[in-house]
Amino acid sequence: MALSFSAKLMRGVSRCAALVTPKTAPTSCRYFSSAENSRVLVNLNDKTGVATMQLNRPPVNSLNLEVLTDMTIALDKLQTEKDCRGMILTSSSPGIFCAGLDIMEMYNPQEDRLREFWRTLQELWKMMYGSRLATIAAINGHSPAGGCLLSLTCDYRIMAQGKFTIGLNETLLGIVAPFWFQDTMVNTVGHRETERALQLGLLYSGENALKVGLIDELVSPEKVMETAEGQMQMWLKIPDFARQLTKEQLRGPTVQKLAQHQEADIDHFVNFITKKAIQKSLEMYLNMLKQKKK
Numbered sequence: 001m002a003l004s005f006s007a008k009l010m011r012g013v014s015r016c017a018a019l020v021t022p023k024t025a026p027t028s029c030r031y032f033s034s035a036e037n038s039r040v041l042v043n044l045n046d047k048t049g050v051a052t053m054q055l056n057r058p059p060v061n062s063l064n065l066e067v068l069t070d071m072t073i074a075l076d077k078l079q080t081e082k083d084c085r086g087m088i089l090t091s092s093s094p095g096i097f098c099a100g101l102d103i104m105e106m107y108n109p110q111e112d113r114l115r116e117f118w119r120t121l122q123e124l125w126k127m128m129y130g131s132r133l134a135t136i137a138a139i140n141g142h143s144p145a146g147g148c149l150l151s152l153t154c155d156y157r158i159m160a161q162g163k164f165t166i167g168l169n170e171t172l173l174g175i176v177a178p179f180w181f182q183d184t185m186v187n188t189v190g191h192r193e194t195e196r197a198l199q200l201g202l203l204y205s206g207e208n209a210l211k212v213g214l215i216d217e218l219v220s221p222e223k224v225m226e227t228a229e230g231q232m233q234m235w236l237k238i239p240d241f242a243r244q245l246t247k248e249q250l251r252g253p254t255v256q257k258l259a260q261h262q263e264a265d266i267d268h269f270v271n272f273i274t275k276k277a278i279q280k281s282l283e284m285y286l287n288m289l290k291q292k293k294k
């Protein structure tokens with residue numbers, strides 16, 4: 001019998017439930033996942049109640065089923081820790097925050113895995129966007145497509161200055177950002193800017209992202225984490241209950257919209273991605289990425 005998503009989550013939680021506390025760790029810092037080969041590195045500072053989640057899938061932190069599952073499990077675990085109040089999402093590879101969804105999950109896919117992949121992304125998005133935690137994205141590098149989406153689920157975005165870009169560039173790959181990606185963008189930068197950005201597949205420089213409100217701060221790369229930590233202190237000065245209820249009022253309807261159309265959205269995605277023309281577009285984009293190196 002197929003396991004429900006929450007049953008899979010529970011199975012995953014019990015698999016990685018043991019907290020690892022390396023001898024060298026400061027006593028206030030608990031490591032949920034610190035092994036270098038973990039795809040997601042998570043630690044919770046017991047003194048501040050702030051967790052850090054680092055994407056750790058070099059070279060570009062592309063999001064495959066396993067990374068999405070690990071993130072979902074880690075976030076679920078943090079949210080059940082009653083003393084955890086905030087989370088900073090970042091990357092262990094300075095220069096690349098996240099290259100978006102792993103295109104290999106969508107290219108020549110097996111239908112069962114493709115469905116599970118999309119459902120896991122939906123679940124992660126719902127958890128992140130509606131999280132009871134105050135969440136800050138410390139965007140320390142490029143953040144296209146699914147990477148931009150992840151940062152948009154946070155309450156505040158700080159990006160590193162430099163040649164990095166951010167945006168929902170799906171149309172450049174010949175694919176379409178689904179309604180809940182679009183809703184997240186509209187809620188952040190407004191309808192008109194979303195129309196322009198999504199149709200053109202705009203990848204914004206940090207300066208332009210700041211101008212349109214896609215990010216909240218642009219700082220030097222070495223200041224990204226300390227700025228995120230400073231900003232988090234401000235968010236945590238607000239009583240949790242008031243902040244959480246306000247967030248729920250503002251974001252709840254958007255989360256509900258996906259929850260109500262989740263199965264149809266999976267069918268839509270699978271039908272769309274498996275079309276010959278879309279597969280061709282993905283192939284050309286993959287070739288273009290490889291050619292770039294030569």
Ligand SMILES: CCCCCCCCCC/C=C\CC(=O)SCCNC(=O)CCNC(=O)[C@H](O)C(C)(C)COP(=O)(O)OP(=O)(O)OC[C@H]1O[C@@H](n2cnc3c(N)ncnc32)[C@H](O)[C@@H]1OP(=O)(O)O
Nearest residue numbers: 062099100101102103104142144145146175176269272289
């Ligand atoms: C009607 C409505 C229906 C709705 C249907 C829904 C449709 C689907 C919606 C899907 C939604 C979201 C899509 C995505 O997120 S797709 C991913 C988009 N991402 C990108 O376009 C980014 C591509 N990558 C880059 O631009 C660059 O890699 C970088 C991030 C700027 C980093 O540059 P770099 O020079 O440091 O590294 P590079 O040499 O390019 O890459 C290293 C290797 O990694 C491979 N790679 C890069 N990105 C991805 C990726 N996203 N997935 C898989 N693989 C990736 C790259 O090919 C290199 O591989 P190799 O070393 O050559 O083998």
